Amino acid sequence: MLDRRLFLHLATWLGQWPAAPGLHVVRSHRRARPAWDGRLRPALAVGAPGRTVLSVPPDRVDAVRALVRSRSVEELLPSLPTAVGAPEFTTHAGLFRWSTAPARLPDVGEWISPTSSGLPPWLRLFDREVLVVRDADGRYLAGVGIKRHDAYGHELAVGTVAAARGRGLARRLVAQAARRVLDEGAVPTYLHNVDNHASARVAEAAGFPDRGWTSFGVFPY
Known part of the structure; x- marks a missing residue:
């Protein structure tokens, strides 16, 4: 069962969670507002096996959905900055991890x-x-x-x-x-x-x- 804190985090951070199988583009006003460091993150996605939620600004949903219909994630990434109105930005793809039981290592800092x-x-x-x-x-x-x-x-x-x-x-x-x-x-x-x-x-x-x-x-x- 998914940890309730993680569920609430993804629903809040992305604008929707969970999703049916496949890649789903959802709107979130958070993508048009500064993030933790005062800078924009105009597209953000988290994927569990078989399903992914891609969060974009409300006014960019249609453009990104049209892009997604015919592309895999690998094919989508190069075109995504322009689709969300930030052609000067870069893209990132990687692993998403979380923990509710950190290793019992001694404090050091x-x-x-x-x-x-x-x-x-x-x-x-x-x-x-x-x-x-x-x-x-x-x-x-x-x-x-x-x-x-x-x-x-x-x-x-x-x-x-x-x-x-x-x-x-x-x-x-x-x-x-x-x-x-x-x-x-x-x-x-x-x-x-x-x-x-x-x-x-x-x-x-x-x-x-x-x-x-x-x-x-x-x-x-």
Whole structure:
């Protein structure tokens, strides 16, 4: 049975869930409004095995539905930015994971303000505390930010500097952040490109299994 928090997250985030078999284009005013980082996400899809919901702005539904009728997802992606009125944007396709039972890995990071000194630019996009590991001299090694898409689903983003990879920091940070998300009453999600094998290993080790779910969309560079 699908976790209720995940069901509510997908219904809120996309505008509809679940769907009958096939690819379904639905309208959502959220696609015409800034997302967690203040930038637009004019097309967003999540797919369970055999069924996918593609969420687009209300005024773009007809154009995207016409595009979908004759194309697979792979064929659709190159034309999708123009169809949703954002030809300058790029596309993303990957795996969609979630967890209600993060791995029991020891905590490794501390929660600090995203405006703290020494953090990479991507962590500064977040408006609440981020989870960070520093070395003995205070230099940043790895961190996690939480994209609070709605009250029910919070997506985790993790990054590790090259010199600190292979130590298991990312998986411990993801598991630690996932426990916080669950404590807040939401379900933690984790998205990554299909060919990002390092990210896949982090997800698996942190307790985010591959259930065959996917995601794709249109994003700003």
